[in-house]
Amino acid sequence: MRRLLLIFWVAGATAVYTCAQSGIEVPGIGVIVDSSGSLRPVQGVAGSFLLGPASMPGVLSAACSEQMCLAKTDSKILSATGETDAPTGPAIFGLSGDEAIVFFPEVHTFARWHDDVLEPLDWEIDGEILSIRATQIAVRRNGNVSIVRPDDSTIDSIPDASGPVLLLPIGVVFATKDEIVLRQGQSEVRFELAGAESIAAMGPHYAAIRAGGAIYALRTDPGREGLYRLPGSVP
Numbered sequence: 001m002r003r004l005l006l007i008f009w010v011a012g013a014t015a016v017y018t019c020a021q022s023g024i025e026v027p028g029i030g031v032i033v034d035s036s037g038s039l040r041p042v043q044g045v046a047g048s049f050l051l052g053p054a055s056m057p058g059v060l061s062a063a064c065s066e067q068m069c070l071a072k073t074d075s076k077i078l079s080a081t082g083e084t085d086a087p088t089g090p091a092i093f094g095l096s097g098d099e100a101i102v103f104f105p106e107v108h109t110f111a112r113w114h115d116d117v118l119e120p121l122d123w124e125i126d127g128e129i130l131s132i133r134a135t136q137i138a139v140r141r142n143g144n145v146s147i148v149r150p151d152d153s154t155i156d157s158i159p160d161a162s163g164p165v166l167l168l169p170i171g172v173v174f175a176t177k178d179e180i181v182l183r184q185g186q187s188e189v190r191f192e193l194a195g196a197e198s199i200a201a202m203g204p205h206y207a208a209i210r211a212g213g214a215i216y217a218l219r220t221d222p223g224r225e226g227l228y229r230l231p232g233s234v235p
Helices: none
Strands: 015-018 025-028 030-033 039-045 048-051 061-064 069-072 076-078 083-085 092-096 099-104 109-114 117-121 128-133 136-141 144-148 154-157 165-168 171-175 179-184 187-192 196-203 206-211 214-219 226-229
Touching (some): 030 069, 083 117, 099 128, 128 165, 136 165, 171 196, 171 206
Antiparallel strands (some): 015 025, 030 039, 030 196, 039 048, 069 076, 076 083, 099 109, 136 144, 144 154, 165 171, 196 206
């Protein structure tokens, strides 16, 4: 699995990342894909972060949950247990338990990932796929964002979303022109940040937001929400 083995377990809010080259376990909160396309662990606590060494180049997409982390290179999906051949280009991951729904934008197809095996799905959703949560998909059509089921029936809409969207286990993070909005249940928290380009699941309690050449960590815990710029995220 190239040069980095990621082993994920959770004790409270702490994940563990193990580097196969050194055997050193480092507590962390998630991983990001930096601007050079390398996978890097994020360590520390809210407001005091440290990026670990870049250990896996050529990563196009990545996402982490409490149970696992998946990374997409041009032609493979990498996990803690191995690698899977996959369509070329980036991927959108919807992690759930020990499996994931994966969307491949370049070929506009869905698949289910489990135990390093991809099972094609016959889902046909028109529009720009933005995020996946189990069997719910955020899609943009004609400038409007809806949440739909695999049969394309509409569940909800996100009328304010003009930028990237990330469906959380309970809630949603989305970008407007000038803000990041974290909406969970009846609560909504807004952070001033213009030009968000992407939002990804960095770990079980954080989302990674790329904007203006920098990467930000958004803490999603209810009552502890916060937006922090990661150090060293711009080469």
